[in-house]
Structure formats: C-alpha cells, structure tokens
Amino acid sequence: MLRPSDHIDSEQAAASDDATMGRLGFVGWSRWIWRQLTSMRTALILLLLLAIAAIPGSIVPQRTSDPNGVSQYFADNPDLAPWLDRLQFFDVYASVWFSAIYLLLFISLVGCVLPRSKHHWDALRAAPPVTPHNLSRLPSHLTARMSGQEAETVMSAAHRLLRRERYRVRRYDTADRLTVSAERGYMRETGNLVFHIALVGILIAVGLGGGFSYTGQRVVVEGQAFTNSLLAYDTFNPGRFFRDRDLVPFSITLDKFSTRYEERNVNAVGQPIDYKAEVTTQVRDQAALQQVIKVNAPLDIGGTNVYLLGNGYAPSLTVRDPSGNIVYQETVPFLPQDRNLTSVGVVKLPDGLAKQVGLIGFFYPTVSEGHSGAFFSMYPDLIDPLVTLNVYVGDLGLNDGVARSVYALDTSRMTKLTGTKTDLKSLELRPGQSAALPNDLGTVTFDGVKRFASLDVHHDPTQGWVLAFALAAVAGLLTSLFIPRRRVWVSVRKVRGGVVVEYAGLARGDDPTLSAALARIASAHGSDLGLVRD
Amino acid sequence: MTDTLSQFSVLSLYSAMAIYAIAFILFTFDLARGGGREASAAGASDSIVQATGEGRTATLTRVRVDAPSSKPGRRPLARIAMALAWLGFVFQLTATILRGIAASRVPWANMYEFAMTGTLIIMLVFLLVNLKWDLKFVGAFSTGLVLLLLGLSATRYYVEVVPLPPALQSYWLVIHVFVATLGTGFFALGFALSLAQLLQTRREYRAVEAKPTRLAWMSRLPDSAQLENYAYRLIIIGFIFWTFTLIAGAVWAEKAWGRYWGWDTKEVWTFIIWTIYAGYIHARSTRGWRGTRSAVLAMVGFGSVMFNFTVVNIYFKGLHAYSGLS
Numbered sequence A: 001m002l003r004p005s006d007h008i009d010s011e012q013a014a015a016s017d018d019a020t021m022g023r024l025g026f027v028g029w030s031r032w033i034w035r036q037l038t039s040m041r042t043a044l045i046l047l048l049l050l051a052i053a054a055i056p057g058s059i060v061p062q063r064t065s066d067p068n069g070v071s072q073y074f075a076d077n078p079d080l081a082p083w084l085d086r087l088q089f090f091d092v093y094a095s096v097w098f099s100a101i102y103l104l105l106f107i108s109l110v111g112c113v114l115p116r117s118k119h120h121w122d123a124l125r126a127a128p129p130v131t132p133h134n135l136s137r138l139p140s141h142l143t144a145r146m147s148g149q150e151a152e153t154v155m156s157a158a159h160r161l162l163r164r165e166r167y168r169v170r171r172y173d174t175a176d177r178l179t180v181s182a183e184r185g186y187m188r189e190t191g192n193l194v195f196h197i198a199l200v201g202i203l204i205a206v207g208l209g210g211g212f213s214y215t216g217q218r219v220v221v222e223g224q225a226f227t228n229s230l231l232a233y234d235t236f237n238p239g240r241f242f243r244d245r246d247l248v249p250f251s252i253t254l255d256k257f258s259t260r261y262e263e264r265n266v267n268a269v270g271q272p273i274d275y276k277a278e279v280t281t282q283v284r285d286q287a288a289l290q291q292v293i294k295v296n297a298p299l300d301i302g303g304t305n306v307y308l309l310g311n312g313y314a315p316s317l318t319v320r321d322p323s324g325n326i327v328y329q330e331t332v333p334f335l336p337q338d339r340n341l342t343s344v345g346v347v348k349l350p351d352g353l354a355k356q357v358g359l360i361g362f363f364y365p366t367v368s369e370g371h372s373g374a375f376f377s378m379y380p381d382l383i384d385p386l387v388t389l390n391v392y393v394g395d396l397g398l399n400d401g402v403a404r405s406v407y408a409l410d411t412s413r414m415t416k417l418t419g420t421k422t423d424l425k426s427l428e429l430r431p432g433q434s435a436a437l438p439n440d441l442g443t444v445t446f447d448g449v450k451r452f453a454s455l456d457v458h459h460d461p462t463q464g465w466v467l468a469f470a471l472a473a474v475a476g477l478l479t480s481l482f483i484p485r486r487r488v489w490v491s492v493r494k495v496r497g498g499v500v501v502e503y504a505g506l507a508r509g510d511d512p513t514l515s516a517a518l519a520r521i522a523s524a525h526g527s528d529l530g531l532v533r534d
Numbered sequence B: 001m002t003d004t005l006s007q008f009s010v011l012s013l014y015s016a017m018a019i020y021a022i023a024f025i026l027f028t029f030d031l032a033r034g035g036g037r038e039a040s041a042a043g044a045s046d047s048i049v050q051a052t053g054e055g056r057t058a059t060l061t062r063v064r065v066d067a068p069s070s071k072p073g074r075r076p077l078a079r080i081a082m083a084l085a086w087l088g089f090v091f092q093l094t095a096t097i098l099r100g101i102a103a104s105r106v107p108w109a110n111m112y113e114f115a116m117t118g119t120l121i122i123m124l125v126f127l128l129v130n131l132k133w134d135l136k137f138v139g140a141f142s143t144g145l146v147l148l149l150l151g152l153s154a155t156r157y158y159v160e161v162v163p164l165p166p167a168l169q170s171y172w173l174v175i176h177v178f179v180a181t182l183g184t185g186f187f188a189l190g191f192a193l194s195l196a197q198l199l200q201t202r203r204e205y206r207a208v209e210a211k212p213t214r215l216a217w218m219s220r221l222p223d224s225a226q227l228e229n230y231a232y233r234l235i236i237i238g239f240i241f242w243t244f245t246l247i248a249g250a251v252w253a254e255k256a257w258g259r260y261w262g263w264d265t266k267e268v269w270t271f272i273i274w275t276i277y278a279g280y281i282h283a284r285s286t287r288g289w290r291g292t293r294s295a296v297l298a299m300v301g302f303g304s305v306m307f308n309f310t311v312v313n314i315y316f317k318g319l320h321a322y323s324g325l326s
C-alpha cells in the first residue's frame, strides 16, 4: 500500500526535507511541492478549510438561492454589503476562494489516488510477503505445542485453512521451519480507491451537469397551456453549453388545480395538506395524456422534470373605458404574501384610457377586517373572496427600455388616486362586481378567480451519473471502513516429540478484531488436525 | 383522540425525563467514585489447553492480548443507573410512538419531534453499544445531554400535533431524517469518548510526570488509546449514516424542490459536518494528528451537529423552514 509519506502506516521519512532544500533545482522544487500537495496533512487541512469556507454562505444570503435576500441585505447594511460583495460573499459557492480550495483538494486527490491505484494494481497480483524471522515480535501472536504431529501435516492443514478463510497464501519454507504467509482484505484498499475516485466522478458530473442543464419557471393559470420553448418561460437559466434544440418539444395544459386545507385539527386549521395540478401533456405528436403533478411527485416528460413549486390565485379583471369598450381583460396571477394567501398583483394599462393607469391589487380569499379597518385573509381557501385596488395614474415607465417585472409597479412617476393617504378608499370588489375608476377614467370588473400553479422545469442530463458516483462512494466507503486488511503467518518447527506452531497477525489499517481472528484460526487449525478441545 | 394520545405522549415523556434525571445522578456518583471497569487480574496471559482422545496435547499460549478483558465488577450505582436508563428509554419510546400514532405519521416532522426522536436514538445507541462494550462511564454524558435537549424542546419548542405540509409528504422524510438521527446518535457517543480521551491523555501525561491531577477519578477508565479506538469505531458508523443522509437529502431535494443540491443553509451544514468528519478520519491516519488533534476534530464535528440542530434550525433562513410558498 503506497500511502502518502505522512500516513500513519508509512515509514518515517529518513532525512528532513529542510536540510536539502537549499540545493533543490526546479525539478526538485516541483517534486517537493507535489509531495506537499499530495500529503495527508494537506488533504486534511484543505478539507477543514473547505468546511470553514462553506460557513459564510449559510449566514449571508446567496444570489443563487435567495436574490431578494441579497437586495434586502444591501438595503439593511449599506456600508458592509459592498465590501462583502467584493469578497464574493453573496456568491460563496462560485467564489474564487471556495473554488480554489476544492480544486486544490481534487488535484491533491487525483495526485494521491493515481499512484496508489497503480501500486494497488501491482499488489493485487503479487504474492504475500516473506515470513518475518521473529514472529513473536508481532502485535498479535500465539504459540502452540502439538505432540505427536508431523510438521508437514500441520503445515498443510494451516495452508488449507487459510485458503478456506479466503486469504491469499504462499509457502516460504526454510531449513529450520515451514511457514505460510497469508494476506486478506485487499478489498479494503480497493474500496478506498473506489471511494476517492467516485468523489472525482461526482465533481466532474456536477460540473458538466451545470453546463448542460437548464431550469425555467413558468406560471400557468387554470385553463392555460404552455409549450417548452424559450419564449414561454417567465425566467430561464441555461447552463453554459445549452443549445435551444435541447428543449424537448412538449406542452402542458393546466386543467385544474386543487388544494386541500386542514379543517378539523384546531391547531392547524388552514394548513395546506395537498396541492394537486391536473394537467394534459403532449410530447411532440404523441397522444395527449392526463397526468398529475404534486409537490414531491414531479412529472417526467421527455427526459425533463416538471415540478410544482408554488401556487396562488389569479383574479380575472376587465377594464372598460367610459364608453364601455373593453381595454383590458385578463386573469392576473397575484403573488401570495402570507400563509392565508393574501396576495398582491399588478395591472398595467398603458393605452386605451385617457391616461396611463396602474393598479396594485390585493386579493383576500377569505376576507376579514382587523381593528384598524385593514383587511386580511383569515383562511387560504375561497370562502369570501375580495379584491381591493389602488389606482395610480401617470407614467408606467414602460418606454424607457428597462425590463420591468410584471409583478411590480414602478410608482415613482405616478400619482396615487385611491387607498391610504388619498381622499378615496381603495376600490373593493367581490366576484361579479364592478366599480368606477376615479376621474371618470372608466370601470373595472372583478369577473371571478382562478388558481395558478408555478411550475419549475428542470433538465439535468448528468444527475443520474452524480447519483451513481455517490452510491459507488458509499459502497467504497463501506468496504474500506469495515473490511479488515491483515496478514497472518503460521510457522511450524520440529521439536522433540512433536512441533511448535506459531501464529502471528499484523493489521494493516484499523482492525479491532485481529486478535480474535487469530485465536479463531489457531483453534480451527487445532480442530482440523483432530485435536479436540477439552 | 389525537389530543388524548398526545397528552399521554407528553406524560410518558416527562416520566422518562424524571427517570433519566435519577439515572444521571447515579451515573455521576459512579464516575466520582472512580467509575470505569473493575481492574482485571492483570498480567496473567490466558492459555487454552487442547487435548485429544489419544492423549496428544497442544497448548496455545497467548503472548499478547489486545482487547482488555473487562469484568463487570461490582459497581451497584452504575448498574442501577443503567437499568434506569433502559426504563427511561422505554418510557421515551412509548412517548414517541404515541406521538406518531396521534399524528398518524412518523414522529419527526418539527423541532419538538426531532428532539424527541433524536434523543431517543442517542439513548438507544448508548444502550446498545453498552451490550458490546462497557461504556457505562459515558452514561452521565448521555443521560445529561438527552435531558438537556428534551427539557429545552419540551419547554421551548413544544407544538401540538399538526398534519404534514405537502413538501414533507414523502417517504424520504422517513428515511432521510431517521438516518440523520442515527448518525447523530453515534456522533454523540463519539463526542463523549473523544472528550474522555482528551481528559485521559491529560491525566496520563501528568501521571508520567508525577504531577498531581484532579482527574484521578479517571484512572479506572480505559486508557486514552483504547478510548480513541472506541470513538473511532463509533464515528465511522456515524459517518456512513451521515453520508447516506447527505445522499438521501439530495435525492429528496431533487423530488421536492427540483434540484438535488442548492446550497440551502441546511444543505450547507450537512456538508460542513460531513467534511469535518472526513477530516477526522484522515486525521486519524495522519502522522502528528492522531490522538489529541483528531479528538478535537471529533468534538468540533459533534458541536456542528448540535449547532445545525439548534441554531441553524431556529435562526437561519432557508427552504428547510417550510414557511410555505417559495
């Protein structure tokens, strides 16, 4: 077993490196650096550094998982945030320093594993080593005197026994003694190598996966369909090597979205118990299928997974101009704000009315009024729905070329006409009701409400590989930690009236059962020879 | 029905805590009186004599014996404490099962339940390992830790039985969380043994120097090398479970959130813990790191497990909070 030189089982380095350092040339230096990099100590320290470097990412919000949190952090800590940003604290796991640590670790790993694999490959085909002269010096040792036995009989019994116990055996006889040298547990090292190589495999598969994968999000209202194309997504994150034709052509129609909320358990009234999206799917020109997507039960369609990650209400609103012409008619997804699904949505009316109008709407599925007169939702299901609308007029800011979220209204250049701090109350609408917009701008009608589902589409061609490598790592780990690797020697010497048999064992790596195993071998040897225990 | 059952569960849990408290006191007294194994008749190498019918004999002489022969000895306090620990365990098991029946699901879906099941497993691992090795001296630690965690969670984090939100409705909840608690049980015992190892090393060091020490009560515990071996055996089992937790968590995250790994806070900490223990395993094989340094790593590892379970669960933001919609 070729181990890094500072491995506990390897020979102590004879000369200190420092003595010769002054005279090292380029090759010498390179070799010295390589040896340091592939030493156990370096691996260990890099592992600990990796653990420490991962911590900030759990304390500071990360752009990839929590972009809103990052904006909030900038707002809350205006002095600190830019500094942290410069140090890549909002992108810890893609940062230069985090990447440097794990790349060094994996260079070290490869540098460590390659020579060991070669060495192990040779060891697998080599014979067990020559029997040491003085077996009694070994950590585990037993001696037996057997009267009336032939040396060769005793030896060949030991030889057979060890082979039966799945040791690799080799006889080394000398003039004064017969010996057999045996070794087992090569799988320990094999497992260790499989484990470490599998880690490299995971890293490569994850890295490639990031390049070839894509994720996209799309909000779908009941009755709507969407097709898997770039244009259909609300947001889309392709990997570096993504090409448009990687999008498998399929379409998904949300037929019905149903929810169940706890009704009986007083401690959990209103807690969601089930979300279910009933969909009709179609891949290419194949027949359409009725399928169901649930949380924890994604839909697998054309090698792509579709997840149900969120849901909410989408009120249908119609806006008419003063003469009754429809200028806007849509079902608008409102984003949920709390567990009882008080939701907020935005309507933008750039044309059709006398001025540009923006509406910020609140939707309460089961409305209730608090002490202060503010509305809130007291239950997430549709029992007594209400929409309230704050009306803004002015410039929607749609013409300055900046992409605007459909869920946000930039009110910086608008005047608020209804709601708090204005003279008018917000418009309040129950399903079917209409209300006049202020200043004779027109009317708005709340036609009804549907549900929407937000779907996450994710394609990652390598995740099966990642899992396979992870399982290989576990298998390697189990073998390498629990299969004992040991050497056993048996020597038989003739004495007057019989023989003296010595059994000795040497653990290679951690092996708490060595002594017990040796005792078992000695005792089995006895019974094989017909020596019966009292 | 649900209410009655969960009330019985609480009652049973409080009984378990009372019993653990007594066990804790007895274990502590036992330690103070020099707990640990009874000194065995040292030095005598045991020999096995074999004889055949024809009168030919073979004598096996064991020259060196690795495993210290431990005799149970007479330690009434520790034995009563051990019996109480078993009794407390039975009450806690009842409490946990009742809670599960009351909720009609596995009893590990919120802080209170994690604590209940987690400490149950810590206790179980302690009790089972004691069937194999005499580690009663860890009893004060195990019962103490379990009491502390149960007390905290029963008073601060108690919640009534509520149904599972959709994100938790998965058999991966059963597997992933249970395996994590199993790992935690082994890590806890590994922590205690590593701590004992550090103290023992210190005592041995002072004994060699013939300096006075306040750790004299540890002289009958296994020596530091033996403690380290015990700790290592337990921690690698914990490490396997933890590796499995990591993988099962990733598989579940892929099902529930659409990606197998996203550096969510809980994922980060599971990874950190895994990395620390991987460091520990290396440290044990690295010259200059075996012994005290690796023991410190084992303790930092379990410290992180506890940190993950308490501070990260309660104060850190992340998907695992199940606040509802993303």
Ligand code: HEM
Binding pocket: A003, A004, A007, A038, A039, A040, A041, A043, A047, A105, A106, A108, A109, A110, A112, A113, A191, A192, A193, A195, A196, A199, A476, A477, A480, A481, A509, A510, B278, B281, B282, B285
């Ligand atoms: C990604 C980084 C690494 C991780 C997560 C890791 C993890 C592990 C684990 C869990 C073990 C114990 C299981 C087994 O024996 O197979 C182990 C053992 C070992 N690792 Fe690593 N390792 C890493 C990198 C390295 C590197 C860079 C080296 C080379 C210096 C190395 C050398 C070894 C050796 C020699 C053993 C056997 C220790 C023994 O004799 O018990 N590892 N590693």
